[in-house]
Amino acid sequence: MGRRRRRPEAGAGGRRWVAGVGGESPAGKRSPATEKSLGGKDYILEPHPMIVASKLLERRQFIDNGKQFNMIAGSWIQFMIHDWVDHLEDTQQVEISAAEEIAGGCPLKSFKFFKTKKVSTGSTQIKTAHLNTRTPWWDGSVIYGNDHEGMRRVRTFKDGKLKISGDMLLEHDEKGIPISGDVRNCWAGFSLLQALFVKEHNAVCDMLKVNHPDFDDERLYRHARVVTSAVIAKVHTIDWTTELLKTDTLVAGMRINWYGLLGKRFKDMFGHICGPILSGLVGLKKPRDHGVPYSLTEEFVSVYRMHSLLPDKFILRDIKSTSSEDKCPPILEEIPMEQMVGKEGEKRLSKIGIEQMLVSMGHQASGAVTLWNYPSWMRNLVAHDVDGDDRPDPVDMAALEIYRDRERGVARYNGFRRNLLMIPITKWEDLTDDKEVVEALREVYGDDVEKLDLLVGLHAEEKIKGFAISETAFFVFLLVASRRLEADRFFTANFNSKTYTEEGLKWVNTTETLKDVIDRHFPDMTRKWMTCSSAFSVWDSMPTPPNSLPLYLRPAT
Numbered sequence: 001m002g003r004r005r006r007r008p009e010a011g012a013g014g015r016r017w018v019a020g021v022g023g024e025s026p027a028g029k030r031s032p033a034t035e036k037s038l039g040g041k042d043y044i045l046e047p048h049p050m051i052v053a054s055k056l057l058e059r060r061q062f063i064d065n066g067k068q069f070n071m072i073a074g075s076w077i078q079f080m081i082h083d084w085v086d087h088l089e090d091t092q093q094v095e096i097s098a099a100e101e102i103a104g105g106c107p108l109k110s111f112k113f114f115k116t117k118k119v120s121t122g123s124t125q126i127k128t129a130h131l132n133t134r135t136p137w138w139d140g141s142v143i144y145g146n147d148h149e150g151m152r153r154v155r156t157f158k159d160g161k162l163k164i165s166g167d168m169l170l171e172h173d174e175k176g177i178p179i180s181g182d183v184r185n186c187w188a189g190f191s192l193l194q195a196l197f198v199k200e201h202n203a204v205c206d207m208l209k210v211n212h213p214d215f216d217d218e219r220l221y222r223h224a225r226v227v228t229s230a231v232i233a234k235v236h237t238i239d240w241t242t243e244l245l246k247t248d249t250l251v252a253g254m255r256i257n258w259y260g261l262l263g264k265r266f267k268d269m270f271g272h273i274c275g276p277i278l279s280g281l282v283g284l285k286k287p288r289d290h291g292v293p294y295s296l297t298e299e300f301v302s303v304y305r306m307h308s309l310l311p312d313k314f315i316l317r318d319i320k321s322t323s324s325e326d327k328c329p330p331i332l333e334e335i336p337m338e339q340m341v342g343k344e345g346e347k348r349l350s351k352i353g354i355e356q357m358l359v360s361m362g363h364q365a366s367g368a369v370t371l372w373n374y375p376s377w378m379r380n381l382v383a384h385d386v387d388g389d390d391r392p393d394p395v396d397m398a399a400l401e402i403y404r405d406r407e408r409g410v411a412r413y414n415g416f417r418r419n420l421l422m423i424p425i426t427k428w429e430d431l432t433d434d435k436e437v438v439e440a441l442r443e444v445y446g447d448d449v450e451k452l453d454l455l456v457g458l459h460a461e462e463k464i465k466g467f468a469i470s471e472t473a474f475f476v477f478l479l480v481a482s483r484r485l486e487a488d489r490f491f492t493a494n495f496n497s498k499t500y501t502e503e504g505l506k507w508v509n510t511t512e513t514l515k516d517v518i519d520r521h522f523p524d525m526t527r528k529w530m531t532c533s534s535a536f537s538v539w540d541s542m543p544t545p546p547n548s549l550p551l552y553l554r555p556a557t
């Protein structure tokens, strides 16, 4: 029943590919249109990533997401990325530098980083790909670890439980690095979500032990792991995604993915007795991969480049204050985000404590995914290696992200849309009505829309009402959201009481949202501090009004 699942053809090494559309991912493979428009210039540096970062990405003034999406939601997606994907790096370093007239506004005039490692697949169809160092499945590896050593590090080997410290936060090693499944580029909000789901895992272990006193440590651990991973997947599917794309159609679509068109009540009563449309993807009799073994694509990674969600300052609230009658506790301190990252962030988190941190994150809006909203502090960032140690060379993340998509052969915006059978743009005005944006795009790319970088296009695109992300990114989200469930035996053939236990299945079936998880561990918190419906909206906002969906498809309020 172990969760170390591999793609069937991956071989003994358990390799996890990340490949681009069409298989090949080297930067050399590009569309003839782009080739022509670049006129033989160096693809990787045209236009210079630092110019793109300074003129189009860097934050001028923080733009928030209104009340739609809070800092728990922003951290949640980092929590998920760290469950699914991280590229293997080469040992060779690259340096990006620019002449004064280009680098003028950049905090770093040059920066060093490791190339993405390209490996030969041995296949004639897909010759090279990049390796994913994390397991791509929805298996909770962000808390459980990605390999044998990582998995051992987090376990207590008693009653199936994972390590957690007395203050309900993660334990740390002698260097101050958290003991958890994934510790790279972490910040206090991300670490808090890891701790919350370690608590969830341990609570499942307690419940299982009461019901099955004969289960040993290994059995408790394994059952609790599949249950907790399914809770994470469910929260992401029917709570987080519907807050990100807040429309009735999406609420219905995501609930149908989990429960099917006949709804939860029908499925609870009769089980998965109809096909995927009527009974949902979860509980299908066998996994489906539509003839293509499950793996994550480069395009998937690129659309999740959403560092603009991160603010400049973390707003710490005073939850002990009695001066406030309403649901929004007063502000205690505004802490620069860079002090909430890495080891320093961990120290601050232990002083703040899990409850104050969670309530504060709940009340702070995340940033909007739009141009001129990329955190300036990330343009001089001390990144971490896979062991969580600080890297010696700071990086300009905004410029690096532009470089990464180009290096990994991800098509530029128009090519990307063509690959998804979406209509490409022919002029800047097709992208947006905002004259200032059009002018800035023209300044960087001239009139050549084929050069537009994907990341810039996704941030510039006018959003559908209710969507916190672009329609282009949404297409990739939608495809992969279903695939992650239907290709996985733990959500299909093995979504049963033998694998999960009766009580474990009930635990998953009765948990709908992140609020349910928070209520389980902090029974008074949301009652005291939250007025909205989802723990991912800003907590003092209004509950979601009743929607036009049929009753059986509506989420419980």
Ligand code: HEM
Pocket (backbone or CB within 6 Å): 074, 075, 077, 078, 081, 085, 086, 087, 113, 185, 186, 187, 301, 302, 304, 305, 306, 307, 309, 310, 341, 383, 384, 400, 404
């Ligand atoms: C304080 C919080 C965060 C820090 C310090 C951070 C830092 C980093 C760093 C250093 C990288 C690697 C850059 C490279 O070498 O290519 C990275 C990659 C990435 N980050 Fe973040 N990040 C944070 C939050 C987020 C959030 C909120 C998201 C939202 C989705 C996100 C999405 C990604 C993605 C998609 C990648 C690419 C992963 C890959 O190449 O495999 N990160 N981040």
